[in-house]
Amino acid sequence: MVPLSYYLVLSGILFACGVAGFLIKRNIITIFMSIELMLNGVNLSFVAFAAQWHALSGQVFVFFVMVVAAAEAAVGLAIIIAVYRTRATLNVDKVDLLKL
Amino acid sequence: MLHLILFSIFGLICVAGAVNLLVQTHPINSALSLVVVMGSLAVEYLLLGAEFVAAVQVIVYAGAVMVLFVFVIMLLNAGAEEHTKGSIIALVLGVPGMLIGSVLIAWVLVTKSGTHPLSLNAMPGHPRDIAQLLFHDFLLPFEVTSILVLIAIMGSVVLASRPEAVEHSKKEG
Numbered sequence: 249m250v251p252l253s254y255y256l257v258l259s260g261i262l263f264a265c266g267v268a269g270f271l272i273k274r275n276i277i278t279i280f281m282s283i284e285l286m287l288n289g290v291n292l293s294f295v296a297f298a299a300q301w302h303a304l305s306g307q308v309f310v311f312f313v314m315v316v317a318a319a320e321a322a323v324g325l326a327i328i329i330a331v332y333r334t335r336a337t338l339n340v341d342k343v344d345l346l347k348l
Numbered sequence: 349m350l351h352l353i354l355f356s357i358f359g360l361i362c363v364a365g366a367v368n369l370l371v372q373t374h375p376i377n378s379a380l381s382l383v384v385v386m387g388s389l390a391v392e393y394l395l396l397g398a399e400f401v402a403a404v405q406v407i408v409y410a411g412a413v414m415v416l417f418v419f420v421i422m423l424l425n426a427g428a429e430e431h432t433k434g435s436i437i438a439l440v441l442g443v444p445g446m447l448i449g450s451v452l453i454a455w456v457l458v459t460k461s462g463t464h465p466l467s468l469n470a471m472p473g474h475p476r477d478i479a480q481l482l483f484h485d486f487l488l489p490f491e492v493t494s495i496l497v498l499i500a501i502m503g504s505v506v507l508a509s510r511p512e513a514v515e516h517s518k519k520e521g
Contacts (some may be wrong), residue, residue, distance in 0.1 A: 258363070260454065261450070278369070281378055285369065285382065293403075299396045310398075314495070318497075321413045322500050346445070
């Protein structure tokens with residue numbers, strides 16, 4: 249049996265990796281994947297707390313987080329395609345104008 | 349004991365995948381290591397007694413969302429990312445600062461929240477209980493998410509469609 253704190257530490261590591269990737273990566277798709285990594289870290293702590301307090305609502309919250317993440321991935325990737333079509337680059341340093 | 353061993357193995361795989369996502373330069377390698385992270389997280393959910401969440405994690409995240417990512421990477425023919433000059437102060441201050449901060453938080457979590465293990469014998473993770481909660485107590489948020497998904501579908505269709513193709517179809521129809 250595993251203590252709750254180990255799960256929280258693992259989820260914190262995942263979240264920190266997501267934040268670091270968001271900050272250091274230059275490819276817009278990889279930045280997007282870092283956001284998914286952060287969401288996964290949060291989901292893990294939701295499930296761990298649900299197990300700790302024997303409350304199923306934590307798992308329902310994870311379900312809602314997954315729905316929002318899926319919607320966000322669909323819209324975000326469509327935005328990435330639109331950006332690539334107008335700028336022909338995926339580097340976020342080169343996407344620095346609101347209007348071409 | 350078996351739980352702890354499995355947790356450690358899949359936790360290590362999970363962290364290795366997350367670090368690999370950071371160090372790889374090509375987005376397709378990052379996407380595949382994210383699949384590894386999500387698969388091992390599903391095992392962690394199983395260890396916590398959340399079978400429904402584990403199944404949804406594999407189907408929705410490791411399946412649908414990652415296929416979407418890989419599809420876009422292939423579609424845009426994304427190559428290795430170009431490096432830009434980062435600031436040296438960020439490297440000198442940021443890496444040790446983040447390490448110290450994370451070690452402190454981990455230490456506080458492990459010492460203060462105790463190391464008494466989670467008891468999983470009375471774990472209510474059955475899909476029937478989750479369905480009861482989802483379609484009874486959380487019915488309104490569930491319906492609102494359906495509207496959210498509908499808006500997301502319409503938004504992605506509008507955003508990803510070519511403007512000239514839309515004009516062309518308007519003239520024809």
